[in-house]
């Protein structure tokens with residue numbers, strides 16, 4: 001069975017015209033694959049419209065984000081308050097093995113904590129006002145009872161909180177979703193014993209713009225968690241540029257406020273589509289935003305042992321066709337492009353775009369408890385993202401305890417430090433177009449940054465050391 005990871009399909013707004021629909025000016029006029037026209041909407045059907053005002057002075061906001069996110073800048077240390085106002089999770093078949101000595105049977109919190117070098121002391125102290133959050137869309141709900149069962153089964157060797165501190169928004173009363181269960185369970189076992197919130201923006205039927213809805217809720221609050229993880233995204237080309245730019249402006253604001261936003265890089269490797277008569281890779285948004293930290297995926301080299309990590313072939317990565325390359329990553333990307341021995345043809349990707357992911361974590365073979373049932377072999381960058389987020393929360397905990405502000409927008413620092421504190425993933429390639437030219441292969445990882453696993457996966461004590469000052 002394959003479960004789609006929560007890579008969100010945002011509904012295009014089909015305004016029923018006389019005999020057809022009229023999409024936004026930059027949207028394709030034919031129905032995308034998988035969509036079927038069911039005729040006119042019933043006149044009684046409710047439709048909620050979102051109106052967003054065009055934002056002013058976005059250029060100045062961009063300069064400000066640069067200043068507050070660069071450790072070399074005098075403006076790095078917060079002080080800015082109240083700035084003006086298709087998950088594709090999958091279940092893969094169990095790999096085959098012989099013999100059982102010293103093996104693990106899937107990724108659990110203790111496997112994560114072992115691989116990333118966390119000790120029993122690496123948990124929230126309970127003495128700070130530190131908190132973390134994940135956001136849920138697409139009618140994905142978690143159940144507190146699943147979290148409790150998960151912690152009963154897997155939370156034995158580290159202090160943790162047994163329930164979510166706060167749900168912002170409406171959780172529906174339906175069955176738990178695997179995505180929501182996974183996010184909550186792993187955010188709370190990587191960022192263990194740290195107060196955890198869930199932002200719930202249900203309603204793919206009611207709103208075509210849930211990211212904006214969620215971001216406006218964040219924008220509207222003055223005290224909120226420092227780290228937010230989101231395991232949802234969509235093909236960049238399926239969204240209107242007005243919408244992408246509007247959402248991106250909210251990401252800039254969040255960065256300027258000192259929030260850390262992590263997004264899953266997607267589960268289709270480099271992606272693929274056939275457009276204008278040729279094959280191209282297909283980037284994903286918000287993963288491609290220059291103002292978020294994007295998390296790719298890895299597997300254990302030996303799936304049953306805590307070993308080095310290699311590329312998980314599904315790990316989303318590539319180059320944006322919308323956002324130009326931010327200056328913080330120019331050097332790293334140039335280095336990759338000039339040294340990778342397996343570069344795909346240049347017509348497949350836009351080398352001048354924002355390249356992602358920035359970092360990675362295990363994405364393969366997780367145990368999740370959902371609707372009271374332990375489910376093995378759940379895979380996707382949806383899993384990597386809350387794990388990385390939880391570890392950043394633990395680093396924030398140390399920063400807060402020593403009187404420093406939380407990390408905020410991480411990328412300028414991450415690239416300036418050339419991925420210090422991360423295990424470099426250097427083996428494996430991710431998937432892409434199944435055609436003769438590239439034969440299913442996208443980019444390949446190598447030493448240093450690459451558009452498959454970014455700078456690599458966390459070695460907690462080393463990462464803490466490099467991110468604790470200033």
Ligand SMILES: *[C@@H]1O[C@H](CO)[C@@H](O)[C@H](O)[C@H]1NC(C)=O
Nearest residue numbers: 114115116117459460461462
């Ligand atoms: C962390 O883990 C790696 C690999 O498991 C190991 O080589 C290293 O010594 C560990 N400790 C530190 C402090 O990095």
Ligand SMILES: *[C@@H]1O[C@H](CO)[C@@H](O)[C@H](O)[C@H]1NC(C)=O
Nearest residue numbers: 123124125126127159160193
């Ligand atoms: C976990 O947090 C609680 C408060 O929520 C605190 O009392 C406890 O000491 C913390 N555990 C550890 C091991 O720090």
Ligand SMILES: *[C@@H]1O[C@H](CO)[C@@H](O)[C@H](O)[C@H]1NC(C)=O
Nearest residue numbers: 213215216217218219220221
């Ligand atoms: C913002 O907060 C105010 C006051 O709490 C509330 O009335 C309003 O609905 C909120 N707006 C959004 C978009 O959440």
Ligand SMILES: *[C@@H]1O[C@H](CO)[C@@H](O)[C@H](O)[C@H]1NC(C)=O
Nearest residue numbers: 321322323324325350352353
């Ligand atoms: C490539 O990316 C740039 C932004 O970096 C964009 O302006 C341009 O339109 C993109 N080209 C294509 C073919 O999408």
Ligand SMILES: CC(=O)N[C@H]1CO[C@H](CO)[C@@H](O)[C@@H]1O
Nearest residue numbers: 129130131195223224225226
């Ligand atoms: C962001 C966060 O967790 N804020 C909390 C800080 O502590 C106060 C008082 O306990 C809470 O009300 C806030 O929610």
